[in-house]
Amino acid sequence: xxxFLPDAERLPGxxxxxxxxxxxxxxxxxxxxxxxxxxxxVALWASDETTRGAGYAVHLAxxxxxxxxxxxxxxxxxxxxxxxxxxxxxxxxxxxxxAYDLVGVHAQDNPDHRKWLRHAAWPGxxxxxxxxxxxxxxxxxxxxxxxxxxxEGEGVHEIAVGPVHAGTIEPGxxxxxxxxxxxxxxxxxxxxxxxxxxxxxxALSADEGARLAGRVSGDSTVAxxxxxxxxxxxxxxxxxxxxxxxxxxxxxxxxxxxxHLGDLGYLGNDVxxxxxxxxxxxxxxxxxxxxxxxxxxxxxxxxxxxxxVARNLEPSALARLLDALGSIEREVATLRTIYDEHxxxxxxxxxxxxxxxxxxxxxxxxxxxxxxxxxxxDLRADHPxxxxxxxxxxxxxxIRGDVAARVSVRFEEITESLRLMRAxxxxxxxxxxxxxxxxxxxxQLGCGWVEGWRGEVFVALDAAQGGRLHxxxxxxxxxxxxxxxxxxxxxxxxxxxxxxxKSFNLSYSGHDL
Amino acid sequence: MYHLLxxxxxxxxxxxxxxxxxxxxxxxxxRLHDAALKHLGRALCxxxxxxxxxxxxxxxxxxxNSPYYNLERLGIRFVASPRHADLLLVTGPxxxxxxxxxxxxxxxxxxPKLVVAIGDCGCTGGIFGESYASRGAxxxxxxxxxxxxxxPPAPAAIIQGILTAVSxxxxxxxxxxxx
Numbered sequence: 001x002x003x004f005l006p007d008a009e010r011l012p013g014x015x016x017x018x019x020x021x022x023x024x025x026x027x028x029x030x031x032x033x034x035x036x037x038x039x040x041x042v043a044l045w046a047s048d049e050t051t052r053g054a055g056y057a058v059h060l061a062x063x064x065x066x067x068x069x070x071x072x073x074x075x076x077x078x079x080x081x082x083x084x085x086x087x088x089x090x091x092x093x094x095x096x097x098x099a100y101d102l103v104g105v106h107a108q109d110n111p112d113h114r115k116w117l118r119h120a121a122w123p124g125x126x127x128x129x130x131x132x133x134x135x136x137x138x139x140x141x142x143x144x145x146x147x148x149x150x151x152e153g154e155g156v157h158e159i160a161v162g163p164v165h166a167g168t169i170e171p172g173x174x175x176x177x178x179x180x181x182x183x184x185x186x187x188x189x190x191x192x193x194x195x196x197x198x199x200x201x202x203a204l205s206a207d208e209g210a211r212l213a214g215r216v217s218g219d220s221t222v223a224x225x226x227x228x229x230x231x232x233x234x235x236x237x238x239x240x241x242x243x244x245x246x247x248x249x250x251x252x253x254x255x256x257x258x259x260h261l262g263d264l265g266y267l268g269n270d271v272x273x274x275x276x277x278x279x280x281x282x283x284x285x286x287x288x289x290x291x292x293x294x295x296x297x298x299x300x301x302x303x304x305x306x307x308x309v310a311r312n313l314e315p316s317a318l319a320r321l322l323d324a325l326g327s328i329e330r331e332v333a334t335l336r337t338i339y340d341e342h343x344x345x346x347x348x349x350x351x352x353x354x355x356x357x358x359x360x361x362x363x364x365x366x367x368x369x370x371x372x373x374x375x376x377x378d379l380r381a382d383h384p385x386x387x388x389x390x391x392x393x394x395x396x397x398x399i400r401g402d403v404a405a406r407v408s409v410r411f412e413e414i415t416e417s418l419r420l421m422r423a424x425x426x427x428x429x430x431x432x433x434x435x436x437x438x439x440x441x442x443x444q445l446g447c448g449w450v451e452g453w454r455g456e457v458f459v460a461l462d463a464a465q466g467g468r469l470h471x472x473x474x475x476x477x478x479x480x481x482x483x484x485x486x487x488x489x490x491x492x493x494x495x496x497x498x499x500x501x502k503s504f505n506l507s508y509s510g511h512d513l
Numbered sequence: 514m515y516h517l518l519x520x521x522x523x524x525x526x527x528x529x530x531x532x533x534x535x536x537x538x539x540x541x542x543x544r545l546h547d548a549a550l551k552h553l554g555r556a557l558c559x560x561x562x563x564x565x566x567x568x569x570x571x572x573x574x575x576x577x578n579s580p581y582y583n584l585e586r587l588g589i590r591f592v593a594s595p596r597h598a599d600l601l602l603v604t605g606p607x608x609x610x611x612x613x614x615x616x617x618x619x620x621x622x623x624x625p626k627l628v629v630a631i632g633d634c635g636c637t638g639g640i641f642g643e644s645y646a647s648r649g650a651x652x653x654x655x656x657x658x659x660x661x662x663x664x665p666p667a668p669a670a671i672i673q674g675i676l677t678a679v680s681x682x683x684x685x686x687x688x689x690x691x692x
Contacts, residue, residue: 119609119610120609120610120613121608121609121610121645121646122645122646128645128646133645134645135644135645136643136644136645137645138645139645141609141612163611163614164562164595164614164618166593166594167561167591167593168561168563168571168574168575168591169563169571170563170566170568170571171562171563171564171565171611171614191610192565192608192610192611192614193563193565193566193608193610193611194608194609194610194646195565195606195608195641195644195646195647196641196644196645196646196647197641199644199645199646200640200641200642200644211640212640215567215569215639215640215641215664216567217567217568218566218567218568218569218570218571218572218665219568219569219572221569262572262575275517275520275521277578278579278580279520279524281575281576281578281579281580282524282527282579282580282581284576284579285576285579285580285581288576292667298573298667299569299572299665301569301664334516334520335520337516338516338517338520341516342517507568508568509565509566509567509568512608
């Protein structure tokens with residue numbers, strides 16, 4: 001990392017992460033160099049530093065071969081602005097718009113200046129994440145105008161979907177421009193679930209923040225709680241006990257397994273193979289009940305806590321878990337054969353909703369959807385922190401980038417998760433479950449970066465005095481995937497959209513914050 | 514096809530007994546006359562509205578359709594439009610950005626209608642509370658008949674909440690008598 005940026009300082013903790021402050025003028029040069037070095041943009045966010053006698057700041061998290069680099073560029077108090085990087089990292093465009101909506105820092109040369117997370121809840125010109133913005137304020141709701149891009153031409157018409165969708169799914173708006181049944185363009189509008197999570201962190205103690213982090217996106221509660229705990233532990237200089245880390249690993253793989261089982265069921269359902277739905281949801285329910293019985297919660301919420309884990313896994317419970325995993329593995333193998341041999345299902349899966357390798361690379365797609373499009377990134381293998389260090393995680397991969405590839409990656413990852421849980425269970429260290437986490441000193445930074453079932457969950461934490469939080473930015477991998485869903489559906493027929501959407505299964509809550 | 518049929522035969526029927534209604538979940542007096550409830554009976558159409566949840570409650574609503582709970586066997590099914598619905602199942606907290614959409618969905622649901630709020634956040638606003646971006650409990654925006662706490666509430670609790678909303682006054686007195 002020192003080769004890349006000599007000023008980078010190693011952040012505390014097991015994660016290979018560095019921090020550097022740079023001038024806004026050199027932001028583009030550093031981003032350009034990173035892009036040339038095949039770096040990915042993990043997150044972009046902004047903060048208000050006026051209570052510290054400064055102005056504002058814009059922050060970038062870059063994934064480099066050596067690890068994670070957190071860059072902070074101070075911006076002036078009057079008219080805070082910085083050179084935009086959306087031409088270098090296309091996924092930055094929406095993040096820059098969100099940073100403006102929330103903190104009022106302006107990205108110059110951003111190709112798109114429309115609002116993103118702001119609808120009508122607060123007026124333009126007010127910025128909720130500024131320190132002088134009252135969290136309890138109830139600004140008069142204004143009109144919500146949002147200019148969608150219109151496709152014109154003979155026979156083109158629009159289908160507007162959402163925010164309340166036809167199924168049990170989170171709210172968002174999709175604007176399709178179509179000819180006949182063919183999709184010419186899809187434009188997403190998100191932000192409906194914005195509920196002030198980042199502002200809420202600033203009203204909580206660092207310890208209380210863990211519960212909130214576990215509810216940024218409920219389906220990834222373990223990944224978020226772990227990323228938050230990792231950030232806080234790094235900032236406090238605390239190392240969780242080895243047993244706790246192994247149990248976190250088991251919990252993260254259980255979360256991956258449960259979500260993959262559920263998605264595989266729904267992917268069957270969406271191609272009229274309701275058999276698949278019932279079979280996979282039976283297996284998922286078995287697993288959720290076991291989670292509840294052995295670890296206290298069906299989705300393992302609040303299991304990962306700062307300093308360790310909240311509950312032990314007794315030897316008898318571990319034996320039951322491993323036994324149950326064996327039977328899940330056998331059943332999944334049978335179901336995979338049935339899916340693979342089902343001509344009707346495969347006909348719908350193959351070459352539907354394709355994201356090419358080139359596009360995935362350009363947008364910095366990672367996680368499950370990235371691995372289905374030849375982007376072989378997996379933090380558990382690329383930057384393994386305990387307990388993954390000795391497990392040599394096998395990264396699932398596919399190159400076709402279609403629904404079938406995303407189905408295959410899920411099947412492969414189930415197999416690998418089961419192997420990892422067995423390995424972790426077989427070598428479960430003894431000792432403490434949790435150590436005390438002292439309040440980090442003001443201004444201390446920490447970050448967490450965890451390969452959740454959907455992809456990389458990132459949490460950046462900047463501590464305030466007395467165990468409070470100056471700024472917490474949780475980042476969902478869906479930010480990188482949402483723009484590609486718009487591309488994946490091009491040229492497909494409208495009735496295939498639910499299938500394509502489900503094959504990504506992106507988070508709205510994790511994105512809208 | 515052979516593998517598929519074999520798997521179906523091997524799995525058998527796994528559906529479990531449905532829970533009973535629970536009067537302690539009721540928020541306001543029963544809004545529907547017994548006659549209306551008799552018409553609804555156990556053929557109930559439910560429209561789910563996610564008004565700003567973390568998506569945890571949605572996981573459990575999905576699970577209600579798993580073969581263990583098999584909601585449709587009770588005559589309860591999810592429908593795609595509020596205009597087809599008898600009951601709205603709403604998760605919260607209600608984000609400020611979803612307030613209008615939730616009100617419109619409620620208005621689009623024909624009378625007689627019922628609302629069941631799901632989860633701690635739907636009941637009280639939960640950890641997100643009320644703020645510039647969150648209106649808090651579902652009842653702050655639309656009338657709520659039954660509220661089901663939990664983070665998230667288990668599928669049986671959600672089904673219990675739905676059944677409570679449609680349980681009649683006469684059914685209440687007879688179940689009270691049997692206790």
